[in-house]
Amino acid sequence: MGALAAGVLIGPAALDPGPVLLELLDRLPFVDVDSGLDARGAAIVWELRLPRAILGALVGATLSVAGGAYQGVFRNPLADPYLLGVAAGAGLGATLVIVTIGSGSALVPIAAFAGAIAAVAVAYALGSAAGGRRSGVTLILAGVAVAAFLTAAQTFVQQHNADSIREVYSWILGRLGTAGWSEVAVMAPYAAISIVVIIFHRRLLDVLAVGEEEARALGVRPERVRAAVVIAATLGTAGAVSVSGLIGFVGIVVPHTVRLLVGASYRWILPLSVVGGAAFLVLADLVARSALGPAEIPIGVVTAFVGGPFFLVILRTSRRSLS
C-alpha cells in the first residue's frame, strides 16, 4: 500500500503530493473537494500514474508468485516465470509484429501472449513425451531447448530489421511507461486467475517439496499439481509480458527474499510473494521514471540493478537456508 501510494504521489511531473491526494479523494463517492489540479494535472494522476502503479503491482505480484510456484514445482531454486519459454515465445511474437507493423500496434500484446502460450505448450508437450519418469527435469530441459530455439529465431528477425531494433529492445527490457487503464483491464483477470490457482496449490507444493516419490506415497500426483501450476503461471506470466514486456529478476528475487525472511513453507512464501512482488515492482518503476528526471530507465534494468545487490544483502544477513 505504501509503495502504491508513493507510486502515485511521486513522479517526474512536479505535482505537489497534497493536491494529488485531494484529487484522489475527490473521486471517492460522496466526496467533493477541489484539488487545485488543472485538467492536465488530473490526467497525469488518473490516466498515467494510477494505472501505471496498479499495473506494476499486478505484474510484480503475478511474476513473483509464478516464480515462487515454479521454484516449488520444479524443486529448482533457479526457476523463474520464464523457465519454460514464456519470454522467448513472447519475444518472438512481439518482435514479429514490431518489425512488420510497428511498436504502436495493438497486435503486439496479442502476439506476445500467443507466443508465450505456444512456447510453453510446445515445451510441455515435448517434455512430457520425452520424460519417461514424468520428472520435472525433462520439462525444464525441454523448456530450455524451446527457449533457445525461439530466442535464436527472435534474434534473427530482429537483426534483419535493424530499423526497429530500438523498439524491439525497449520491449525486451520491459516497460510500464505507456501503460493505461486498458492494460490494467487486460492484465487483471490473468493476474487474478494465476494468483488464486497458485495459492490454492500452496499446501500441495509443500508436500511436493519433500520429494516426488514421497509425495506420491502421500497421495499427491506430482504431474497433476505441476500441470495446474504451470498452466496458471503461464497464463499470468503471458498476461504480464503482453502488457509490460520482459521484466526480469522479479520472479527470482522476490520469492527467495520472502523464503529467507519467513522460511521454506509455500503456505507463506506464495501469498507474501504476491504482496512483496507488487511492492517491489511499483518501487522499481518509481526509480525507473524518477531517477533520471524526465528520462526513463528501462524497468528491467532497475529490477536487476537494484534487486541484485538487495538480494545479496538479504542472503548475507539471513540465517535461514535457501532449501
Add this chain to the structure above:
Amino acid sequence: MKRLTGLLLALVLTVAACGDDAPAGPTTTADTGFPVVVRGTTIDSRPERIVSASPTHTEILFALGAGDRVVAVDDFSDFPAEAASLPHFDAFNASVEGIAGFDPDLVILSFDPGDVASGLAALGIATIVFAPPPVTLDGAYVEWSEVGDAVGLSAESLIAVARTEIAAIVAQVPTYVRPFSYYHELDSTYYSIGSDTFLGSIYGMLTMVSIADEAGGGYPQLSGEFILEANPDFVFLADGETAESIAARPGWSELGAVQNGNVVEIDPAVASRWGPRIVDLVALIAREVHGVGA
C-alpha cells in the same frame, strides 16, 4: 515558387562555376581532381561503380548527379525512385564478400560496427565511413562536399541552393516573446530528441526548443507524465503515429498541441537523414509552425 528561385540560382551558380573551368554537364560543375583523399581514404581515379550503404548518402549521390554510377544500395535507400530499384542489401548485416560481389570501386558506409571497411580495404576497394553523423547543418554540408570530392563532382552549387533556400525560410520566421516548445517522437515508447542533435539544430533554426532538453538532450526516452506536464506547443510524429492515434493515448487528449491541432506527422525518412531533402523538412516545419515558407 521558392523551389524555382532555388533552381534559377543553381543555374546561375553553375554557369558562373563553368566560366573559366573545363566544360561540364548542365547541372554539375567540373570534375575535381584525382587522386583525392577523403576521410583518410585515398581514391585514385573517378569511381565508376559505387555502393552506398547509407540512405542519406544515396540521396546525396543522386542529387550530385552520380546516380548513374551507383550499382547497389542498402535496403533503406528508397529515394530517389531510381535508387530504390537498384540491387540492394542489408547494411546492418553487411558482409565484406557480399559488398565485394557488386564489384565496386567505392563503398560508402555511415556506420560500421563489424569493421567491414578494413575487410574491403584489404581487397583494395576504397571505402569511406561517414561516422559519426553530423550534429549541425554545416556538418551535413561538409559531408555533401566530401561525397562530391570522392566521386569527382562539386557539391558547391547543391550546398549553395540549400543554404539560400533555408536562409530564405528562416528569414521569414517572425520574432516571438518566447520560443515554441516541441516534442519530436521517434517511436511510440516516447523516445525523443534534444536540441543538441542534428534534428534539434534544424528546429533550433526555426526558434523551437525541445522539451527533451530537460532530460539531458541527446535521444532520451521520456516518461509519459513528463510529456503531459511539459505540454509542448507542437508535437511532431516521425514514427507513423497520427494525430488521431495519439489523442487516444491515456491523458493525451489534455495536451494543448492535441487540442489545438498542432500535431504534425512527418516522414520518418526525411526526418532521419541529412541529405538535400533537409530543405523540404525545414520548409515543412516552418509552414506548420510559423505559417511561412514555401
